Amino acid sequence: MTDQQSADEQSSGTQTSRPRVAVLFGGRSSEHSVSCVTAAGVPGAMDKDKYDVVPVGIARDGSWTLVADDPAQWSLTSGRLPEVTAGPEPVMLAGRGGATELLVAAAGQPLRSLGRIDVVLPLLHGPFGEDGTLQGLLELADVRYVGAGVLASAVGMDKHYMKVVFEAAGLQVGPYQVITDRQWQQDPGAALDRAASLGFPVFVKPARAGSSMGITKVADPSGLRAAVEAARGHDPKVVVEAGIVGREIEVAVLQGRGAQQPRTSLPGEIAVQPGEHDFYAFEAKYVDGSAAALSCPADLPADVTEQVRALAAVAFDAVGGGGLSRVDFFYTTGGELVVNEINTMPGFTPISMYPQMWAKSGIPYSELIDELIHLALSRRTGLR
Incomplete structure (x- = not known):
């Protein structure tokens, strides 16, 4: 199938006999670009004789849009971090007539179907993608998806x-301490004392982030407060882990x-x-x-x-x-x-x-x- 045939199928809603796979990537988390890099390799490795692949990018504002199946656009090149930008025709998943369809939801226009979606491959990392929120949305849309369910993801x-x-x-598991947002606001000194009780070095991490975002290795008490604040830039809940040799x-x-x-x-x-x-x-x-x-x-x-x-x-x-x-x-x-x-x-x-x-x-x-x-x-x- 040529790219033009695929595009014509998407715009007309024509169906194929192959499973139709929506590849989701981007997202609202700090791992947006990591997700794009992941998506650069996957669609190209999928056998187009087996699957009809529909790449869907999620911009940082949460809007969904059809994007090009172009690995070069989503790759990490020369230090440039790829990013999904919102398009003029946002799309959405919805159950209609016993099937899940991808719909164009442009402002001021009636909903337009781009055809069924059989399965979603969610290549999203971090909050609003890997944490059960997207999985819940897919459950509500009654569409199958790759990976863990709501609870396991969360x-x-x-x-x-x-x-x-x-x-x-x-x-x-290794020794650790948790610093919640309330604990930090009420008594940061006590929270730092609990963290220091683990000994040094420690690793200070956002509780709900990945790709090593916001993580600091702290060698002594003088760096602990700044490390917690850095982690809180990604998540108000922080986990402090004892260093393990x-x-x-x-x-x-x-x-x-x-x-x-x-x-x-x-x-x-x-x-x-x-x-x-x-x-x-x-x-x-x-x-x-x-x-x-x-x-x-x-x-x-x-x-x-x-x-x-x-x-x-x-x-x-x-x-x-x-x-x-x-x-x-x-x-x-x-x-x-x-x-x-x-x-x-x-x-x-x-x-x-x-x-x-x-x-x-x-x-x-x-x-x-x-x-x-x-x-x-x-x-x-x-x-x-």
Whole structure:
């Protein structure tokens, strides 16, 4: 199919026999550009003979618009961060006649259908995309979608409640403190004292942000207040975590088919190269391509490899995961596996850790996308 044929189909509402996939990206969070970078790789890897792909960008103001299927436009090039801008014809999802359709909702014009949508691939990171809010909207629209549901997305986004759930499932988490907005406003000194009680260094993080946005490594008490304020620039709730000496080990999780158990990849290890980056921060992840390296499979004893994969599946089930997740651990010098976090919509560019680990485990990028769409289409809408 040519691009012109696809555009004509979209504008006329003509249907195809292939599953019609709306690829959503951008969004309102501080991870807007990260989402665009993720979307640069996915549509191009989807087999156009299998799927009718409809890219939909979400601008920072929350408006939805049809965008070009152009990887170059959404890639990170020469330090330029890509961004979705609102278009003249905003679009929306709505249930009509037993199907979910994509509608043009231009001001002063009657609604115009662009045809059905069979499944949504939401490549959004952070609040208003990965935190259950978008998933709730898709549930209301009665459309299938790739990835975790409302509850799992919300728990996976909130580093505080994520730890609570992990502990309840018997997983080991590191020492931490939570500073809520009310606590900070009422008595910041007491909040800083609780954070300092963890010892130093500590990592100060927005509770509900990702891609290492707003994270500061603090070496002594003098930097603690500024770090909390920096995190609060992204989220009024802050999590302070004790520094853990250990190797950073990650495992990619893929939902099993039907009643099968979650599938886990070979574990990978992140090694930040000596130089400008003190930890695996935003610049190291997305801008400086030489800042970190992934080793997969990680050089671990066989029993530890088996254990970390099993624990990743426990973490996935603990939050009620669906579709995909990446679970991050610390492997300490004492031989303990401490779970750090779960990411229910990990970075998904061809060079991101999640697809790289699956490629090393025998599932290449395009096949991984096929499997995620299959899982979404196989799942009924509503309660899961």
